Every structure is written in C-alpha cells, then in structure tokens.
Amino acid sequence: xxxxxxxxxxxxxxxxxxxxxxSLSQRVREEVEDHLREAAEANAGCDAREAERRAIVEFGDxxxxxxELAAASLAQETRKAGLAVILIIVGVFMAMKARIAWYAxxxxxxxxxxxxxxxxxxxxxxxxxxVAVIVGIAGWxxxxxxxxxxxxxxxxxxxxRFRLLSLAATAALVISVIGDGVLTALRLLGTDFSAGFLIxxxxxxxxxxxxxxxxxxxxxxxxxxxxxGAQLKT
Amino acid sequence: MLKGHLDMIVLAALAAGPAHGYxxxxxxxxxxxxxxxxxxGTIYPALHRLEQARLLASRWVNAESGRKRRIYTLTRSxxxxxxxxxxxxxxxxxAIGALLEGTRCKKPA
Numbered sequence: 300x301x302x303x304x305x306x307x308x309x310x311x312x313x314x315x316x317x318x319x320x321x322s323l324s325q326r327v328r329e330e331v332e333d334h335l336r337e338a339a340e341a342n343a344g345c346d347a348r349e350a351e352r353r354a355i356v357e358f359g360d361x362x363x364x365x366x367e368l369a370a371a372s373l374a375q376e377t378r379k380a381g382l383a384v385i386l387i388i389v390g391v392f393m394a395m396k397a398r399i400a401w402y403a404x405x406x407x408x409x410x411x412x413x414x415x416x417x418x419x420x421x422x423x424x425x426x427x428x429x430v431a432v433i434v435g436i437a438g439w440x441x442x443x444x445x446x447x448x449x450x451x452x453x454x455x456x457x458x459x460r461f462r463l464l465s466l467a468a469t470a471a472l473v474i475s476v477i478g479d480g481v482l483t484a485l486r487l488l489g490t491d492f493s494a495g496f497l498i499x500x501x502x503x504x505x506x507x508x509x510x511x512x513x514x515x516x517x518x519x520x521x522x523x524x525x526x527x528g529a530q531l532k533t
Numbered sequence: 534m535l536k537g538h539l540d541m542i543v544l545a546a547l548a549a550g551p552a553h554g555y556x557x558x559x560x561x562x563x564x565x566x567x568x569x570x571x572x573x574g575t576i577y578p579a580l581h582r583l584e585q586a587r588l589l590a591s592r593w594v595n596a597e598s599g600r601k602r603r604i605y606t607l608t609r610s611x612x613x614x615x616x617x618x619x620x621x622x623x624x625x626x627x628a629i630g631a632l633l634e635g636t637r638c639k640k641p642a
Contacts, residue, residue, distance in 0.1 A: 326603070327577065329601050329603075330554060330577065330602075330603045331574070331577070332600075333553070333555075333596070333600045333601065333602050333603075334553075334554050334555045334573065336598070336600065337555045337598075338555060338573065357572065357573050358572060358573045358574040359572030359573065359574035359575060360572070360574075361574075363574075364574040364575065364577060364578065367575070367578030368577065368578050368581060370578075371578055371581045371582045371585060372581070374585070375585050447582045447585060447586060449578065449582070
C-alpha cells in the first residue's frame, strides 16, 4: 500500500507528547506506527488515504492516549525514586556507622575545645537524619500504595504530594550530611595527617556522593513530570 | 465501565498466546462478538501498565512486513492477577444481576 504520510505524522505527534521520556517516546512511535500500518492494510478496500484516515480515527485521540501512557511511565519513575530515597538513606546511615565504629576502634577522641559545638551539630545531624528517614518512608509508602494511574490529571495530585515528601526527605538528608561533614572536620582538625584519615574521608565522600546522586535523581523526576505536564497541556 | 476492566480483558485476550497490540484488539473484538469496540489506542496504556506490574513481558521482533513489532506475553505471576480480577468481575456481575432480577418488563398478552 502506498503511504500518504498521515500515519507517520500521527505517530510523530503522539511521540512528541511523550518527549519527556525519550525511550518511551521512541517505543510508542514504532509500536503505534506498526499498528496503524497493519490497520490500514486491513482496510484494503479503500484508497490509501482513506485507509490511513480510518486507521487513525479508530486508533483514537493522540492526546488522551499520550496522557495515559505518561501517567503510567511517571508512576513507575516515582516508585523508583521513592525506593532510591530509602536506599540512599540506608547508604548514608552505613557510612556514618562505619565512621563512628572506626573512631571507637582507634579511640579517636574529640578535642575538648570543640566538644560543645560538636554536641550542637550532632543534635541537628541526628534530628535531620530521622526526619529524612520518616519522611522518606512516608513518601515511598504513599507512592507505592497507589494503583498505577489510568489517567494523567488525577495523577497530578499524587505527583505533587510525592514531590513534596521526596524534596523534604532529600533536604533533611543533605542537612544531615552537612552535619556529618562538620563533625568529621572538627575531629580531623588539629590532628596530624595519617593513614587513619582515609576511613573518615572515604565515608564522607560516600555520603556526599549518595546525597548528590539523590538530588540529581529527584531533580530528574521533578523535571520530567513538569515537562510531561507542559507537553500534555496543549 | 469497560475501561475499568480493560486490564482483565487484555490479560484474558493474551491467555491464548503471545501477540502484538493490533492482534490483541482484534482478539478482544472477535471474542466479544464486536461488543467491545474500544478506540484501538486505549490498548497501549493498558499493555504498558500491565508490563510495569510485571503481569506481561514484551520484546521486539521483526514482522513479515519487515517492520519492527512489539510482542507481549503473559508472565507467570499473571495467574493470581487474572483470578483476582475474575473474582471482582463475578462479584460485580452478580450484584448487577441481583439488582435487575425481577425488573424485566413482561410482554403484554
């Protein structure tokens, strides 16, 4: 059957509405194009233009289909992000515990002149960490307990709530990591450099890496959700 | 109402064996005696959702036409899901049946 370009244009339109997720967009374009060509071939009694037009009409509204696909894709993204928050918090906790165990094993005591400030920073650190744990678990439980959405508009509210919870958990974790950094610096300052520094420095690098990865991941999800919202508005 | 049960309908259509989206919608039409004449595109969000829920798996193959084609297959975990949806449907169907019982108009003699 001779192609008129209508099917390609429709598939491109649908793919463009899913531009926030390149792999989904590409997959949908190829899948929909194959479907429409087969449907047009089934309308072999008509001329090519009419067969393609009918296939497109029977396929449905591109905007509505894209909105449903976007909701399913973003639901999966947010579930992964919810789990990432929990895993990163566990990673930071393990790095923190390893450092404290190292201080205990090497009997690495704090200087008396920084004990007071260490106690203040330590309290902020502990509270921030537990806020991150509680809010992170709440965000993960919230998003993973929702059914996979079948429409984009009702999903917007879920997205907004999850974004708020994950941003709060990330902010609290960043405060906790900064607190850990200050505490580590207070312990290392005034001590001669030795191989024993490597464990605290490595554990701090791990914490900073974990926090950086989380910020980048959450930012990615928030941007994709915003992009999807904008692309599906028109 | 039909949309609320689309996932179950798609799973049931794929129970016969692996198929691509167009074949799934054709199977639904054929098995339902064309009673379920959905816009064809609505099948794809359902297929993607079911794949995310790990009830379906999919892969690209090359069709005879030379085009790339995505084929969907039921996974092992679909049995429980299909049974659950079946039970929900039967409960719904029984409830409607009970409500309608005795409401059918008698033909005038």
